[in-house]
Amino acid sequence: VSNPNVNDSTATVESLRQMMREFVAERQWQKFHTPRNLAASISIEAAELLEHYQWLTEPQAAEKSAQDPAFRHAVGEELADVLMYCMSLANALDVDVSQIVAAKMQRNRAKYPPEKFQGNYERPARG
Numbered sequence: 001v002s003n004p005n006v007n008d009s010t011a012t013v014e015s016l017r018q019m020m021r022e023f024v025a026e027r028q029w030q031k032f033h034t035p036r037n038l039a040a041s042i043s044i045e046a047a048e049l050l051e052h053y054q055w056l057t058e059p060q061a062a063e064k065s066a067q068d069p070a071f072r073h074a075v076g077e078e079l080a081d082v083l084m085y086c087m088s089l090a091n092a093l094d095v096d097v098s099q100i101v102a103a104k105m106q107r108n109r110a111k112y113p114p115e116k117f118q119g120n121y122e123r124p125a126r127g
């Protein structure tokens with residue numbers, strides 16, 4: 001059973017995936033945790049995350065994000081929901097999260113060389 005005292009310094013991606021795997025298996029929810037349902041759930045939870053920022057100006061959002069404990073807690077809960085569904089999707093797809101993130105970051109580094117994108121952002125040609 002999962003350790004409630006887990007933190008980012010000691011947890012691994014696999015340990016988070018295992019938490020979700022156990023949670024789903026204990027309830028026999030594998031039939032619901034399909035790639036399509038999980039992709040939808042990630043998007044829904046991302047919208048719930050965004051909802052906390054709806055109508056705030058950038059300075060208001062920055063201040064609440066840095067200083068408002070209740071706001072930070074609520075945003076953290078939605079971030080957790082997104083990440084949990086991401087872990088479950090990785091389980092359902094049987095992909096290695098670390099490998100695909102590292103490969104994508106390698107492509108992003110090539111796409112956005114720091115000497116060209118230092119302090120600015122312009123959308124490069126799609127690819």
Ligand SMILES: [Mg+2]
Binds near residue numbers: 045048077078081
């Ligand atoms: Mg939620």
